[in-house]
Amino acid sequence: MNTSQYYLSCEHLEYNVVFFTDRIRVCCGDEIRRSNSLLPGIAIDDINLDNLDDLLSEFRQYKEQIVRDINSNKPIICKGCKYLRKDYWEKSATFKLVNFSTDYPCNLKCSYCFQNSKDYNYKTNYDIYKLISKVLQSKFISKQTQFIYACGELGIHPKAQELIQFFEGNKVSFFTNATKYFESMHQLICKPQNSMLVSIDSGTKETYRKIKGADLFETVCENLCCYAKNNGNVILKYILTHGNTSMDDLNGFIDFCVKANIHNIRIVYDWNITVANSQMQNAAIYLLHKAKKRKINCYVDESFTCERM
Structure with missing residues (x-):
């Protein structure tokens, strides 16, 4: 029997969860909603993490209320969001996507990083290792749940190897800067529906050093070649x-993508730039055409998993 219902909602409200620094959030917002503090969510810390399923039950009820408010035309921040659509929505007992996106130190200083802005004042209220171990045991998780690990830089976490191994047998995408190579991560991204997303933002070591704040271009390129093998x-x-x-x-x-046998790229604009200038727009078009000629898949949305070639 079809139990779906037709109403205004989005994938995030229906099926996803984001573990942010100080709260569980519905989503990561979009490029026109720059105030993180206004995004829908409920507080989380080490204390209520001990009763995670209760907290996630509360969170699901919280999301259901947002959907009711949207469909009652109440003035909430989600109103007018580009991700909203009228559709038939099927209820799910488990989350389809879990995004771990908490604060953690990084060994790079990217020029566009939101943590470098003067308005950033968030602080993690719980332990990442504890969080992930609890989530993977939750009744709201299934083998079909897709995970994103985007907590600072995984490579410098003291329990990096254990965190990577947590995701054995699960679908996962690691957001990392690839300044360190892990054989265990390589083995995972060689499996279907797993991936690694790395922002390199340059094609020369001089620009990499300027944008990323570290002279590690050659190290990263070497590691990426290793990760792309097999x-x-x-x-x-x-x-x-x-x-x-x-x-x-x-x-x-x-040229590096071709050399390293990398088949998927994403092109986006700096989150902090309200309107991309003509130089950036032309650069995006050039990359798109160049990628197509070299038979490289190019994604210009929020995709974090891509089909293999």
Whole structure:
């Protein structure tokens, strides 16, 4: 029997959860909603983490109320969001996507990173290791649940190996800067429906050092070549920002993808730039055409998993 209902909602409200620094959130917002503090969510800390299923039950009820408010035309932040659509929605007993996106230190200083902004004042209220171990035991998780690990830089976490091994047998995408190579991560991304997303944002070591704040371009490229071996699903991201739109960088980036046997890339604009200038727009078009000629899949949305070639 079909139990779906037709109403205004989105994938995030229906099926997803984001574990942010100080709260569980419905989503990560979009490019026109820059105030993280206004995004829907409920508080989380080490205390209520001990009763995670109760907290997730409360969170699901919270999301259901948001959907009712949207369909009652109440003035809430979700109103007018581009992800909302009228559709038939089937209720799910488990989450389809779990995004771990809490604060954790990073060994890079990316020019566009929101943690470097003067308005950023969030602080993690719970232990990442404890969180993930609890989530994987939750009744709201199934073998079909897709995970994103985007907590600072995994490579410098003291329990990096254990965290990677947590996801054995699950669907996972690691968001990392690839400044460190882990054989265990490589083995995972060689399996179907797993991937690694790395923002390299350059095609020359000079620009990488300027954008990323560290002289690690050659190390990262070497690690990426290793991760891409044996059909490792590496997705390279190019965040177009001030100073990385030269022909040397754009050509160098595509040439490296070919050299490393990387088949999937994402092109996005710097989150902090309200309107991309013509130079950035032309750079995006150039990358798209160059990628197509080299038979590289190019994604311009929020995709974190890509089909293998």
